Amino acid sequence: xxxxxxxxxxxxxxxxxxxxxxxxxxxxxxxxxxxxxxxxxxxxxxxxxxxxxxxxxxxxxxxxxxxxxxxxxxxxxxxxxxxxxxxxxxxxxxxxxxxxxxxxxxxxxxxxxxxxxxxxxxxxx
Numbered sequence: 001x002x003x004x005x006x007x008x009x010x011x012x013x014x015x016x017x018x019x020x021x022x023x024x025x026x027x028x029x030x031x032x033x034x035x036x037x038x039x040x041x042x043x044x045x046x047x048x049x050x051x052x053x054x055x056x057x058x059x060x061x062x063x064x065x066x067x068x069x070x071x072x073x074x075x076x077x078x079x080x081x082x083x084x085x086x087x088x089x090x091x092x093x094x095x096x097x098x099x100x101x102x103x104x105x106x107x108x109x110x111x112x113x114x115x116x117x118x119x120x121x122x123x124x125x
Contacts, residue, residue, distance in 0.1 A: 002027040002114045004096050009119030016086055016123070022079040022096030022116055029072055030054065033099040034079045035112060036070060038092035038121075045095070047107025049081060059106055086123045093118040 008020040020036070033053050039045040049060045049070035058070050069082040079096055097112035104111040 002032075002098050004098060004114055004116035006094065006096055006116040006119040009094060009121045011122040011124065012086055014086060014088055014123055014125050017082070017084045018086065018121060020081040020083070020094055020096075020119060020121075022081075024077045024079065024098065027098070028074070029077050029079060029098070030074045031100070033102065033106065033111070034070075034072060035097045035099065035106060036079075036081045037095045037097060037109060038090070039095070039118075040092040043092075045109050047109070048094070050106040051079065052106075061107060083121070086121070088123045088125045090121065091123050092121060094121050095119075 003025045005023045012018055031053055033050055035050040036048040037045050038048055051058050051070045051072050067085045071080045095118045096116045098114045099112045
């Protein structure tokens with residue numbers, strides 16, 4: 001079974017940057033759609049970005065376009081999320097996820113078969 005471990009979360013002031021990593025074991029990430037999600041207390045989990053399997057195509061949620069960048073290093077089997085110009089309202093747990101099928105839209109958590117444990121991002125004003 002694929003395993004995902006996030007790292008790189010922390011506390012940052014508004015306008016700052018963080019880079020999240022998601023190390024994947026047991027399966028090659030090139031074969032999966034790899035997504036980043038976030039969930040704040042009392043809110044639903046929302047899709048942030050996805051890197052599609054096989055090639056370099058990506059998609060982003062509108063609120064993060066132009067500020068966040070998703071990438072993958074297939075040799076290291078690791079997914080990244082570079083987050084710039086962070087806002088306090090983006091304080092949340094951030095999760096990476098892997099999907100082998102495309103039964104739902106990329107931002108729908110139901111699409112994904114495996115999840116990491118999450119890493120906390122706190123943005124102060």
